[in-house]
Amino acid sequence: MNMRIGLAVAALGAMLARAETNDVIQIWSGTAPGAEKWLDHKFTDESLVRPTVTVFLPPKEKANGSAVLICPGGGYINCMYTYEGYDIARWFTERGIAGFVLRYRRPVADQGHLRLYDHTAPASDVSRAMRLIRARTNEWGVNPHKIGVMGFSAGGHLAATLTVHGHAGEPAAADAIERQSSRPDFAVLIYAVINMNDLTLTHGGSRKNLLGDPADPKLADYYSCELQVTTNTPPAFLLASTDDAAVKVENSIRMYQALIKASVPAELHLFEKGGHGFLRHKNIPATDYWLSLLDAWLHERGFLAK
Numbered sequence: 001m002n003m004r005i006g007l008a009v010a011a012l013g014a015m016l017a018r019a020e021t022n023d024v025i026q027i028w029s030g031t032a033p034g035a036e037k038w039l040d041h042k043f044t045d046e047s048l049v050r051p052t053v054t055v056f057l058p059p060k061e062k063a064n065g066s067a068v069l070i071c072p073g074g075g076y077i078n079c080m081y082t083y084e085g086y087d088i089a090r091w092f093t094e095r096g097i098a099g100f101v102l103r104y105r106r107p108v109a110d111q112g113h114l115r116l117y118d119h120t121a122p123a124s125d126v127s128r129a130m131r132l133i134r135a136r137t138n139e140w141g142v143n144p145h146k147i148g149v150m151g152f153s154a155g156g157h158l159a160a161t162l163t164v165h166g167h168a169g170e171p172a173a174a175d176a177i178e179r180q181s182s183r184p185d186f187a188v189l190i191y192a193v194i195n196m197n198d199l200t201l202t203h204g205g206s207r208k209n210l211l212g213d214p215a216d217p218k219l220a221d222y223y224s225c226e227l228q229v230t231t232n233t234p235p236a237f238l239l240a241s242t243d244d245a246a247v248k249v250e251n252s253i254r255m256y257q258a259l260i261k262a263s264v265p266a267e268l269h270l271f272e273k274g275g276h277g278f279l280r281h282k283n284i285p286a287t288d289y290w291l292s293l294l295d296a297w298l299h300e301r302g303f304l305a306k
Contacts, residue, residue, distance in 0.1 A: 106121075131182050194224070
């Protein structure tokens with residue numbers, strides 16, 4: 001996608017933002033697990049106690065049945081739900097794919113001074129959100145076998161965690177949502193944090209916020225997603241910049257190598273320049289093409305065909 005097309009997409013996104021009305025759905029019935037003690041705390045971001053998905057549906061004439069659950073980044077302390085969430089969801093809907101932007105619970109708040117949850121909170125939110133989408137596929141016109149997950153930076157780690165640890169659900173659960181599978185059918189990991197057990201490689205802030213300091217070595221291994229890849233891991237598209245000073249490009253490289261070793265279909269793109277969070281940046285010509293690369297991969301994998 002060249003700069004002119006990129007500007008047109010941005011203008012279209014602004015127009016749609018003014019015109020659209022999107023359902024915002026709490027992913028848990030009642031209070032989220034472990035959030036009870038924080039209900040009286042005044043947070044500026046209510047998703048810290050009531051995580052949500054914002055629903056972006058494509059026009060019916062364009063809908064192809066695919067969907068993607070989008071996990072914005074933010075180091076497990078913030079949630080960049082605009083440019084790494086809503087804007088991307090609009091891009092998907094123009095291609096007939098439903099987008100669901102997850103505002104998940106982060107373990108820490110107040111600039112890291114207040115620990116709210118342990119490592120299980122964001123992981124349980126992303127699993128619940130995937131099951132919620134599958135439970136309501138008829139309502140949203142989604143094929144339950146064409147639902148992917150996408151994430152950026154620490155949100156990429158959350159998406160990768162779901163990718164390697166998703167499971168089939170609990171058939172005997174009283175809650176119909178919990179009977180659904182949380183395993184995504186594909187993954188899109190953009191400048192993602194992948195590793196948690198190598199201090200020379202991991203993103204220190206994300207690791208500290210998710211696992212605490214010091215981190216339990218067993219949890220660090222569990223959340224090092226490249227170590228958890230199996231032959232059951234879904235196909236993945238990965239993209240990063242080699243000059244990323246925040247999340248080292250080796251995170252994406254190691255994940256790609258693990259996928260290939262497990263014979264999982266995977267595609268990796270590395271830009272020479274772009275830095276971290278390049279969706280916010282301007283005048284970086286190469287990164288203007290990343291959506292075109294993703295578009296081609298989605299076509300190749302059959303997620304853009306009706």
